[in-house]
Amino acid sequence: MGKTKTGKNHIPFRLNVLFFAVFVLFSLLILRLGYIQIVQGDEFESDLKESTSETARIDAPRGLMYDRNGELLVDNELALSLTYTNKQSVTTEERLDIARRLSELVTIETDEDSDLDDEINRRTKQDFWIATHPEAAEDLITQEDRDEVEEDELYELQLNRISDEQLSDVDDELEVVYIWGEMMSGYYDSPQRIKKNISRDEAHSISERLDNLPGVDILRDANRQYIYDDEFPDYFGSINSIPRENLDEYIAKGYARSDEVGTSFLEEEYEDELRGKKGKISSNEANNGQEETNGSRGNDLILSIDMALQQEVDAIINEEIGGDTGSFINDANAYVVMMEPDTGEILAADGYTDQLGVTSRSYEMGSTVKAATVMLGLETGAVDEYTVINDRPLDLPSTPEISSVSNLGPVNYRSALAESSNIYMSYVAMNMAGYQPGITQGWNSTQYIQAYNTFRYYYEQFGLGTTTGVDLPSESTGIDGGIGRPGSLLYLSFGQFDTYTPIQLAQYASTIANDGYRLKPHFVKEIREPNPDKSELGSVLKQFEPDVMNKVDIDSNYIDMVQEGLWSAVNTQSGTAYGYFQGTDYEAAGKTGTAQVSVRLENSDNTVDGNNQAFIGYAPYDDPEVTVAVIVPNVYKRSDGGxxxxxxxxxxxxxxxxxxxxxxxxxxxxxxESADGVE
Structure with a gap:
């Protein structure tokens, strides 16, 4: 089987046929590849070049900001930026030549407090020295180094061996060094800003020479214009280069190293919304053509701020403080925050010399905290609605004498708030700590420590001593005085131990006005699509609804009782604020506060006794729609004690x-007037 009559096998013949067929096929394949490479190679290379393009992204303007009534607050104005697009094919010598020519066409400006030498970091100078002294740089590395040191460590070794004397060689070319450093800091094939806000003369000079400056270009850019910078200068925030410590984070989000971002306050907090959608410039290598795709402006912010009210509050502070600087121990200052209690929207936030202090500065707020003290006293049973305390000086062991402004006599919860009794608050603290003058002559360590914690537990529910949740990158929580001596607990009860910020005081007042519901304060109420017509707002993308952070853990009846006490402080003759609110067309409630402080004089080791003056209030009393918190710190004490x-x-x-x-x-x-906008 499988053999002929002669017994010979036919398999070798069949294999020869198969090998021959394979040989023919390979020969045809080789001939075809040769034809493609030799005959059609140029044609395919030309097609490849025609289809090859480079795409660079160009920045788009940021979103605008409006106040709650649609008044434009932050705009964009046209600017021109000098850019350089780095390519791998460009030699070091060519880049140095471009940098030197650009240094003759533009002026590099620096901050008022620094010079150009300060603007350039040492690493940039070292890299420039190596680029301009290649042979000397090569001599810094020995053959022994090359044999023993890893390749990636040789460069660091080279940098470390550049002496200060050698580095001083670049001092005569600082503008060139700066420009070269900016050129080298960008990604390949992506425009890198060399200088923003070039002048028209600079732009003309560069434009005339662009053919001889490969990679250099002038792009339309945008500057932020803060139209109401005098009245609301700080909370808009600022735009700058990406901070070095955040660079990886931004690059992961699709930013380029050369991009500018919001670096503080609202510009930073709402960076994702304000950031524009970048445009594209596509260039074709074959025909040197260029196609530009427009980007789009970022989303617009509608702030909760009423700029007309903000202006008026700013004028009020300047009138009341500006002409009375002699009353202040050091620099005059005052803060005002106005909010809607049922939404958390901030209507105005101002400071006389330090607007940012609204969220970053903290002070002892004095008797304004007594409303919370009375509520927690009622809730814990330390006092009740029938408790009457005889207000007279209190002298306890190891504690300075405590008294109210005057001896008030018998007071209950309501009159204690209206007339501002320190003694009533002290009895709340002592009863919570288990200390009764004349009966219990010692402090129970367990009870008084627990009393500290209980006070702060309730205070924090109103926003005192904790984050308010305001929509900014950071805020202070004030200073917690810790567990002090037993007697310091009494000072905590009437606002002269822990410190709080103006925004915390405003949230606290709003929580009382809002029947115990603490809402998150916020500067932004809406995010809208950009509208090319800046006089008209775009469609709403997001509306911020009231955000209830918590309901205070206090019986609603006790909140009502304290609200009555705050009404009495403003509307009864014995109330501490009565003389200030007569004749208004609205009915208000509120609480005054004075905290005795010791202030160090500027440029001195001496201290002076003074006080912080504060006020919280809301109106109308029956249906609150606005709250106000005011703090005027470090005022000289009057000789009469008032x-x-x-x-x-x-x-x-x-x-x-x-x-x-x-x-x-x-x-x-x-x-x-708003400058020409940039779309």
């Missing part, structure tokens, strides 16, 4: 301004 009442006056005038604007609004007066 206070000037400046915080009360600012609060009254600020509330007047709010209700007057409901009747008639005045035209806003910005710094100047």
């Amino acid at each position: 206070t000037s009442g400046i915080a009360n006056t600012i609060a009254r005038r600020s509330l007047d301004a709010y209700f007057d604007m409901k009747e008639e609004r005045e035209e806003l007066e910005p710094l100047g």
